[in-house]
Amino acid sequence: MNHSPLETKVLYHIGSIAITEPVIITWAIIALLVTFAMLVTRRLSTIPSKTQTVLELFVGAIDGQIRGTMQVEPGPYRALIGTIFIFILLANWSSLIPGIEPPTAHLETDAALAAIVFCATIFYGIRTRGLGGYLKTFAEPTWIMIPLNIIEQITRTFSLIVRLFGNIMSGVFIGAIVLSLAGLFVPIPFMALDLLTGAIQAYIFTVLAMVFIGAAVAEGPQESPATPNGK
Amino acid sequence: MDHMIQLISIFSAAMAVSFGAIGPALGEGRAVAAAMDAIARQPESAGTVSRTLFVGLAMIETMAIYALVVALLVLFANPFVK
Numbered sequence: 001m002n003h004s005p006l007e008t009k010v011l012y013h014i015g016s017i018a019i020t021e022p023v024i025i026t027w028a029i030i031a032l033l034v035t036f037a038m039l040v041t042r043r044l045s046t047i048p049s050k051t052q053t054v055l056e057l058f059v060g061a062i063d064g065q066i067r068g069t070m071q072v073e074p075g076p077y078r079a080l081i082g083t084i085f086i087f088i089l090l091a092n093w094s095s096l097i098p099g100i101e102p103p104t105a106h107l108e109t110d111a112a113l114a115a116i117v118f119c120a121t122i123f124y125g126i127r128t129r130g131l132g133g134y135l136k137t138f139a140e141p142t143w144i145m146i147p148l149n150i151i152e153q154i155t156r157t158f159s160l161i162v163r164l165f166g167n168i169m170s171g172v173f174i175g176a177i178v179l180s181l182a183g184l185f186v187p188i189p190f191m192a193l194d195l196l197t198g199a200i201q202a203y204i205f206t207v208l209a210m211v212f213i214g215a216a217v218a219e220g221p222q223e224s225p226a227t228p229n230g231k
Numbered sequence: 232m233d234h235m236i237q238l239i240s241i242f243s244a245a246m247a248v249s250f251g252a253i254g255p256a257l258g259e260g261r262a263v264a265a266a267m268d269a270i271a272r273q274p275e276s277a278g279t280v281s282r283t284l285f286v287g288l289a290m291i292e293t294m295a296i297y298a299l300v301v302a303l304l305v306l307f308a309n310p311f312v313k
Contacts, residue, residue, distance in 0.1 A: 004307035004308070005307065006304070006307050006308050159293075162293075162300055163293045163296065165300070166293070166296030166299055166300045167289075167292075167293070167296055169300075169303075170296060170299055200285055200286065200289045201289065203286065204290070207286070
């Protein structure tokens with residue numbers, strides 16, 4: 001309770017670089033995902049095994065979401081969107097292992113994820129429309145909107161950071177408070193609620209990333225896709 | 232002087248959360264009421280409605296979470312308290 005949720009615990013130093021706890025957990029999650037993906041995709045066949053069927057179902061679900069939200073073919077976006085979703089989901093749920101704090105409960109991890117989305121928006125926007133075409137979208141509908149559009153880019157990235165950070169961190173924080181007030185088994189319902197929150201937040205982060213990228217690559221003057229552009 | 236700033240910080244953190252929670256609470260109440268109404272009228276669409284409701288609730292809840300983050304910033308990362 002008396003340690004700030006905004007600070008990160010430094011475990012050890014490599015040279016002058018401090019290695020913090022969330023970094024280690026992030027590496028562990030990445031290693032786990034990469035190993036699992038390599039093991040599973042080593043033997044792909046036309047007649048799928050059980051694992052391959054489940055994976056194909058999952059990829060199909062992500063494709064369906066991308067098609068529904070962005071109104072484009074999912075090919076170029078599947079890897080980024082899918083990775084963001086799976087990583088955030090695993091990171092949020094890593095609090096199930098005792099003694100591990102989810103890395104998304106620290107501001108830095110969320111900032112990195114939102115920075116990836118920010119860069120991807122610009123990258124896909126320039127790749128689809130060309131540099132001039134992408135810059136022209138800032139002057140839509142009129143040139144008076146240019147400062148507002150630039151501010152919007154920054155504020156929506158910031159709200160992406162704070163939304164994920166606040167939700168996950170508050171879950172961890174409430175768990176710690178209830179544990180110190182009530183006792184050993186009382187926080188379990190709160191942890192169950194955290195699982196739901198973690199899944200929903202991973203989904204929302206992904207949907208918002210899709211909406212932002214979709215708005216940058218959308219064809220024609222009508223900017224917003226079918227989904228509401230949430231803040 | 233330092234005590235005074237800490238006192239005001241704690242008070243303002245409590246105010247931030249308590250007033251910041253009013254708006255989202257009213258909004259969530261209206262959203263849930265509307266969803267209940269929709270499910271009562273059209274029980275076969277309960278799945279879609281509740282899925283959309285969850286995402287919408289998480290969106291609304293974010294406003295309260297912003298207030299919480301501001302309160303925690305005031306408490307733990309206050310630039311005027313050494």
